[in-house]
Amino acid sequence: MGRQPCCDKQGVKRGPWTAEEDKKLISFILTHGRCCWRAVPKLAGLLRCGKSCRLRWTNYLRPDLKRGLLSTAEEQLVIDLHAKLGNRWSKIAAKLPGRTDNEIKNHWNTHIKKKLIKMGIDPATHQPLANSKAASSQSTVTDESAKSSDFREELSLKDDSHREVPLSTDSSEQSSWPESGTNGCDQDPELLVNWLSETDLSMDEPWLNFMSSNDELGNVEGMLPWDGTTDWLLDYQDFGMCSSNSVDNSMFHASNGSNF
DNA sequence: AAAAAAGTCAACCGCGAAGGT
DNA sequence: TACCTTCGCGGTTGACTTTTT
Numbered sequence: 001m002g003r004q005p006c007c008d009k010q011g012v013k014r015g016p017w018t019a020e021e022d023k024k025l026i027s028f029i030l031t032h033g034r035c036c037w038r039a040v041p042k043l044a045g046l047l048r049c050g051k052s053c054r055l056r057w058t059n060y061l062r063p064d065l066k067r068g069l070l071s072t073a074e075e076q077l078v079i080d081l082h083a084k085l086g087n088r089w090s091k092i093a094a095k096l097p098g099r100t101d102n103e104i105k106n107h108w109n110t111h112i113k114k115k116l117i118k119m120g121i122d123p124a125t126h127q128p129l130a131n132s133k134a135a136s137s138q139s140t141v142t143d144e145s146a147k148s149s150d151f152r153e154e155l156s157l158k159d160d161s162h163r164e165v166p167l168s169t170d171s172s173e174q175s176s177w178p179e180s181g182t183n184g185c186d187q188d189p190e191l192l193v194n195w196l197s198e199t200d201l202s203m204d205e206p207w208l209n210f211m212s213s214n215d216e217l218g219n220v221e222g223m224l225p226w227d228g229t230t231d232w233l234l235d236y237q238d239f240g241m242c243s244s245n246s247v248d249n250s251m252f253h254a255s256n257g258s259n260f
Numbered sequence: 261a262a263a264a265a266a267g268t269c270a271a272c273c274g275c276g277a278a279g280g281t
Numbered sequence: 282t283a284c285c286t287t288c289g290c291g292g293t294t295g296a297c298t299t300t301t302t
Contacts, residue, residue, distance in 0.1 A: 016270070016296080038287065054288075055271065090290060101290070106269050 013047040017056050021046055025053055026061055059102045066098035070107050078104055079112060083126040 013021075028044035034057075035043075037050035046053065070078065074096055081092040089101035089108075096104065108123075116123040 036287075059270075087291065105291075110268055
């Protein structure tokens with residue numbers, strides 16, 4: 001007996017998510033919390049497999065996500081962590097609040113890798129390219145970490161184009177959201193509603209009402225400021241990343257355009 | 261202005277781990 | 282202990298965008 005596929009491929013929609021689908025998924029999770037992902041699409045009225053829903057939520061819709069390029073400091077941290085941990089993107093992402101493993105993996109492959117190669121460093125071993133083979137056979141984790149630190153300064157000098165964001169390895173400092181992940185805000189919509197009201201967001205906003213109401217799913221129609229884009233969501237995701245002591249840093253970047 | 265090439269990143273796939281029965 | 286289900290991870294793909302020719 002083989003492994004059951006995560007979904008039967010017939011009747012399951014694939015490809016890019018539409019605004020409508022996002023809306024359904026968000027409203028479902030905010031009102032019901034995260035439950036069994038396999039059941040989510042059915043309960044939320046989506047023609048997607050559970051896996052796809054989980055991925056969409058964790059990589060894109062989660063309210064505590066940062067958007068935009070990694071800052072120089074974040075990049076440096078990624079390099080250090082990669083030297084220590086290798087391609088364990090989820091472990092690396094855990095040290096960068098608001099960043100997903102997918103995002104870091106993409107950034108590594110598209111930006112950091114090239115920078116390191118340009119600088120003559122093997123991105124796989126974190127050793128100089130010329131003797132990377134020989135070096136890798138006798139290198140230690142500590143050595144790699146130390147070496148990666150050596151070129152951090154150069155890296156930051158070469159590319160300071162990224163915006164600066166407050167960086168902490170402690171996710172609790174970064175986000176004022178209730179603990180995300182397997183518990184916290186995405187488990188308890190009340191926490192989310194409370195948090196939103198505490199942060200000066202008026203609950204008069206019609207699109208917020210659905211989160212605390214007992215409306216059936218699907219009744220959010222017309223309550224969200226949906227205009228066919230997810231721009232509003234980006235704004236509220238940025239709100240999610242501002243802790244009480246960093247409001248002035250990240251909170252308003254999206255609105256003044258400096259984040260993108 | 262158009263075509264080609266390169267870059268970016270959201271989404272998919274398959275596997276392994278964890279947990280339940 | 283074996284089997285099954287679910288979830289999460291890392292690698293990869295491919296659609297879309299941007300840059301170059």
